Amino acid sequence: MSTRTTQHSYTIKETAALIGLPASTLRYYESIGVIAPISRGASSGHRVYGEDDLDQLMWVACLAATGMSVSDMRTYISNGGHGAAKAREQVELLEQQERRLAIEAEQVALRQRYVQLKIGYWNAIDAGDQAHAAALSDEAYALADQLKQTKRNEERR
Amino acid sequence: MSTRTTQHSYTIKETAALIGLPASTLRYYESIGVIAPISRGASSGHRVYGEDDLDQLMWVACLAATGMSVSDMRTYISNGGHGAAKAREQVELLEQQERRLAIEAEQVALRQRYVQLKIGYWNAIDAGDQAHAAALSDEAYALADQLKQTKRNEERR
DNA sequence: CCTTTGACTTCAAGTACTTGAAGTTCCTAC
């Protein structure tokens, strides 16, 4: 299926960063059989992830993000799963993931702004600047409203 | 601070809908002391949520949305929470949260780039352009390589 | 009045990770 000429390898940390899941979760997924066992370095016993492993993990991450349970993922994957999907399907799923990430980036930015306003608020309190504190508090409240709205629209992942 | 004339009351289901958290989570938060005990209907024993309870829950939902742990939430809230108290501790906690979010934003951007490269890869495969596909695959690897340089690589949540 | 339906109650068990401990291996630097 894969006609790759260059087979790069990745450590668990690199893989975790690229897929967007912590290394502990990658080990967990492997331990419960959601992904195939990852090959190990001959002497070290450390996991060595290949391109195919990354593809498989990205697929699993997409399924997890769309709310599929671990047990469903296991049955789905043992019934062909990732390998059975066509290129068109893969791209569709990846584009879905792209949109999710855009939303996530937006929300993180919103949360950063919120926390920064809160810090400003406490610093203003510390400096005795009640007017400034009140203004920041109002701004934070407006942002909080926005945050809750987006969170509600998110629906349990 | 709060001088409300109308104290409307809500069932747990209404409250859950307004706050955007499942009812089970509201009960859970109460059971572990993240929020104050909710008063009960005289005969039914059912929880009756007031406006103040809603305010408190909205605040907790915001903290949860920024990824704060339950134990930190409890500390934060017992230190005055939404109201005014111990500014130093509050700011310290918030600045810690700010750093977490900065790291998260960085990582989301990385994942966005990776997914975009993957989409390009599958499109190239679909178009039969092996050379372009390989080039994009290499670029994805370079992304991971670049990551090695980025020392600060803590985990979220 | 009585039954049914549905929302509520507690509590225990399950889920999907996450974290910590204790030990091994890789890498860099002297």
Next chain:
DNA sequence: GTAGGAACTTCAAGTACTTGAAGTCAAAGG
């Protein structure tokens, strides 16, 4: 080469909900 630290390993325990069981309560229909 060897010392030190970062990164990896497994396994056990913890976390933050979530779900299921078993029972109580309340409004609507016959």
